[in-house]
Amino acid sequence: MSYEGKMLEELKMPTRKEVERALLKSLYKHGGVIKEFGAGEDIVEEIAKDFNLNEKQRSAFLETIYRKENRPKRSLLLHRLLFRAADNLAKEKLVSRPTQTIHITNKREWMLTEGGYSTALKILGVSAVQKEILPIKSYEVQKIVKKLNEQPRPTNYDPFDHTKKTSKITKETKLRSRGFRQAIIEAYECRCAVCGMKINSPDTLQWEVEAAHIVPYSSNGKDDIWNGLALCRLHHWAFDVGWFTLKDDFKILTSQQIQNLPADFGKIGGYDFIRQLSRESLTVLLPKRKEIHPHQTAMRWHRENVFHL
Numbered sequence: 001m002s003y004e005g006k007m008l009e010e011l012k013m014p015t016r017k018e019v020e021r022a023l024l025k026s027l028y029k030h031g032g033v034i035k036e037f038g039a040g041e042d043i044v045e046e047i048a049k050d051f052n053l054n055e056k057q058r059s060a061f062l063e064t065i066y067r068k069e070n071r072p073k074r075s076l077l078l079h080r081l082l083f084r085a086a087d088n089l090a091k092e093k094l095v096s097r098p099t100q101t102i103h104i105t106n107k108r109e110w111m112l113t114e115g116g117y118s119t120a121l122k123i124l125g126v127s128a129v130q131k132e133i134l135p136i137k138s139y140e141v142q143k144i145v146k147k148l149n150e151q152p153r154p155t156n157y158d159p160f161d162h163t164k165k166t167s168k169i170t171k172e173t174k175l176r177s178r179g180f181r182q183a184i185i186e187a188y189e190c191r192c193a194v195c196g197m198k199i200n201s202p203d204t205l206q207w208e209v210e211a212a213h214i215v216p217y218s219s220n221g222k223d224d225i226w227n228g229l230a231l232c233r234l235h236h237w238a239f240d241v242g243w244f245t246l247k248d249d250f251k252i253l254t255s256q257q258i259q260n261l262p263a264d265f266g267k268i269g270g271y272d273f274i275r276q277l278s279r280e281s282l283t284v285l286l287p288k289r290k291e292i293h294p295h296q297t298a299m300r301w302h303r304e305n306v307f308h309l
Contacts, residue, residue, distance in 0.1 A: 003062075004062060004077075007060060007077055008081070013057060013077065013081060014051050014081070016084055018051075019081055019085035020085045020089055021123055022047050022050055023047070023085055023089060024094065024095075024112075024116060024119055024120040025123060025124060026043055026046060026047060027095065027110065027116065027120060028112070028117075028120040028121070028136060029203075029205075030043070031135070031137055032111055032112045032117070032136040032137030032138055033101070033105075033107075033109040033137055034109060035108070035109055035110075036108055036110070037083055043082075044078065044082065047078075048078065053078070057077075057078070060076070060077040060078070061075065061076060062074065062075050062076075062077050062080055092115075093115055094112070094113055094115050094116035095112055095113060095116050096112075096113055097110070098110060100139070104139065104142045104143055104146050105142060105146075111137060111138070111139050111142065112138050112139070113138055113139045113140065114139075114140050114175075116138070117131060117138050132174060132178065134205055135182060135185060135206065135207060137182065140175055141178050141179050141182055142179075143179075144175060144176060144178075144179025144180075145179050145182050145186065147179075148179060148183040148224065148225045149187070149292060151224075152291075153291045153292075153295075156297070157295040157296075158222075158297070159215040159222050159224070159226070159227045159295065159297055159301060160219070161220050161221070161222045161223075162220070177223055179223070180211060180224070180225075180228060181210075183211075183228070184212075184229070185207060185209055185211055187225065187228075187230070187289075188209070188229075188230030188286075188287060189287075191230065191285060192209055192230060192231050192232035192235055193229050193230050193231060193285045194231060194252070194277070194284055194285075196285055197232050208232055208233065209230050209231065210232070210233060211228055211229075211230060212229045212230070212231045212236045212240065213227055213228060214227050214228065214246075214294055214298040214299060215227055215302065216240065216306075219305075225292045226292070226295035226298060227294070227295065227298045228294070229284070234273060239302075240306070242255060242306045242307045242308040243255050243258070243274060243277070243308070244277050244307070245299070245303045245306065245307035246302070246303075247299070247303075248299065249283075250283050251283050251284075252282045252283070252284060253303070254277045255307065255308045255309060256309060257308055258275060258277075258278060
């Protein structure tokens with residue numbers, strides 16, 4: 001048995017398989033990504049608590065000889081165990097390595113792959129249907145997000161997907177849809193573009209904000225960054241049914257039919273949700289990068305085909 005193996009046995013440390021399962025659960029809990037394993041990182045402390053490790057188990061060091069310089073090298077046994085478990089998950093293509101993830105997100109992190117996401121759901125007993133709902137990051141989806149963000153902004157943009165087959169939903173279609181949702185929510189920093197509300201669920205897994213299509217999916221609207229807008233549920237509904245639209249300068253244009261609503265309609269307590277949209281010069285909140293702002297072509301189609309003047 002190796003020196004490392006003896007230490008793991010003597011200290012009764014968790015097995016690598018047990019740590020692999022714990023890492024997949026932690027990745028799910030942290031939205032699909034965790035940082036590299038270093039001193040002071042929350043993930044190290046979390047897993048130590050999950051396994052109820054004592055102080056000796058947490059602080060045990062491995063001492064090896066650094067061959068290039070012929071000097072002793074010390075590393076925490078727990079960090080080593082975490083790395084070996086993550087490395088094996090990467091070999092099984094359940095996570096991407098930090099050296100891979102950095103090319104997608106510019107951060108050195110371990111990230112779930114689609115296979116790892118599915119495995120984490122099984123371990124946690126969560127329905128696979130949730131995969132299409134939860135904004136958990138996966139390597140494959142983040143590659144789509146990166147592509148959507150880096151496409152050059154077209155002058156003449158066609159917001160319609162003429163190749164879309166509404167009768168057949170493929171794996172690629174689902175990934176593209178999740179990539180669109182993730183790209184829009186990230187671009188707007190998880191805030192509603194109209195009211196600015198930003199809030200997540202108590203477990204931090206879900207944001208209240210939604211990715212709205214300007215040209216709707218039902219009309220073969222593209223899953224493109226220029227055909228999207230981050231909206232809370234109320235403003236998403238109001239936009240989809242035509243209570244308001246956007247001008248080319250991103251100012252809000254409201255339906256004149258608001259004037260015909262009964263006085264008690266559109267109110268939340270003392271807040272007049274629907275009439276608040278009619279304030280003069282109300283402009284939506286936009287991403288910092290102009291290249292990914294909604295495209296005028298898509299907004300024009302919404303004004304002409306969805307908006308009720």
